[in-house]
Amino acid sequence: MNRAELEAQRRQLEDALAAVFRTATAANHHDPGALSISGLGGCTRRAAYQLARYAPTDDHSHQEQRASHLGQATHDWVLPRLAAQLGHELTLVEHDVILPVRGLKIPGRLDLFTPAIGGGLLVDLKTHGYDQGDDGDEPSRARLLQLYGYATALRLMGYLIRAVAVVPMSRIHGGTSGVWIGEFGSKQEAFVDARVRDLLRHAKAPAFAPRDAHRGPGLDLTCDSCPYMTRCWPGAEPPRLPRCAPMPTSSPMPLATPKPPHRRGTGRRRRSTTWPRSVGPARADTRPTATKWRSKPPRAGSAWIKPARRSS
Numbered sequence: 275m276n277r278a279e280l281e282a283q284r285r286q287l288e289d290a291l292a293a294v295f296r297t298a299t300a301a302n303h304h305d306p307g308a309l310s311i312s313g314l315g316g317c318t319r320r321a322a323y324q325l326a327r328y329a330p331t332d333d334h335s336h337q338e339q340r341a342s343h344l345g346q347a348t349h350d351w352v353l354p355r356l357a358a359q360l361g362h363e364l365t366l367v368e369h370d371v372i373l374p375v376r377g378l379k380i381p382g383r384l385d386l387f388t389p390a391i392g393g394g395l396l397v398d399l400k401t402h403g404y405d406q407g408d409d410g411d412e413p414s415r416a417r418l419l420q421l422y423g424y425a426t427a428l429r430l431m432g433y434l435i436r437a438v439a440v441v442p443m444s445r446i447h448g449g450t451s452g453v454w455i456g457e458f459g460s461k462q463e464a465f466v467d468a469r470v471r472d473l474l475r476h477a478k479a480p481a482f483a484p485r486d487a488h489r490g491p492g493l494d495l496t497c498d499s500c501p502y503m504t505r506c507w508p509g510a511e512p513p514r515l516p517r518c519a520p521m522p523t524s525s526p527m528p529l530a531t532p533k534p535p536h537r538r539g540t541g542r543r544r545r546s547t548t549w550p551r552s553v554g555p556a557r558a559d560t561r562p563t564a565t566k567w568r569s570k571p572p573r574a575g576s577a578w579i580k581p582a583r584r585s586s
């Protein structure tokens with residue numbers, strides 16, 4: 275089998291992998307123009323567009339969204355097992371709820387609710403990448419609004435709920451450092467109600483609603499997947515997709531072009547050569563492996579600088 279055939283097979287395999295994620299995105303595509311409980315604390319302008327029933331301008335159903343699908347797979351594996359450990363028949367797992375508030379019916383899906391801990395605990399599992407965990411600090415306002423939205427919906431359904439928890443879990447090694455638990459009561463319900471009241475006010479003029487520090491396409495992942503991206507940022511460059519290309523870990527660092535050696539003397543025979551300190555041959559072996567000269571050109575695409583030709 276020659277190299278071209280192997281390369282064609284590698285591409286075929288990568289295409290199939292990408293198709294796995296794209297198919298999952300298309301299958302899970304929800305109505306992007308409808309506000310859900312998970313969006314309560316998100317971008318205010320986006321929620322205002324949704325409440326005002328503006329038609330989405332951008333379709334992201336073809337994106338791979340790999341991290342999101344891997345996060346969902348983690349939920350599907352962990353939550354039923356966690357419910358089994360809690361051992362209570364009233365435990366709810368990935369349960370659909372409706373939040374009735376100020377004349378709206380906002381849908382959502384909670385992760386886990388168990389009456390086995392503290393007389394009623396709502397758990398939200400948040401998966402994250404390698405270095406994105408937190409230290410058990412209070413979750414962000416957006417995350418709290420989402421949690422309290424689920425908890426309010428549950429309470430209105432007749433469940434007794436006294437606390438909410440956020441469980442951060444690494445998608446790399448499964449670590450759950452930074453679990454946070456807070457109480458839930460009328461104060462937290464009022465927080466949700468006030469947020470919905472503000473959103474309804476912004477829905478009267480969504481184009482003037484705050485963007486909440488979201489920086490736009492190509493600079494902010496939330497904007498990159500927003501169904502109102504073009505409406506919100508008219509004329510902006512669309513983000514380059516996919517964003518899931520692996521970062522090279524072993525490609526050489528780009529090097530500054532070394533200065534040629536300074537020659538002494540003008541005779542035919544070279545008497546001595548002095549090198550600038552930064553690139554002198556005495557220091558060459560102390561540089562990291564990735565920055566050493568290569569004896570032959572690398573594959574296309576990697577950085578390589580041809581060493582200066584030295585005459586003998």
Ligand code: SF4
Pocket residue numbers: 317318319320485488489490496497500501502503506507
């Ligand atoms: S594009 Fe960004 S700033 Fe604009 S509505 Fe969407 S998430 Fe908000």
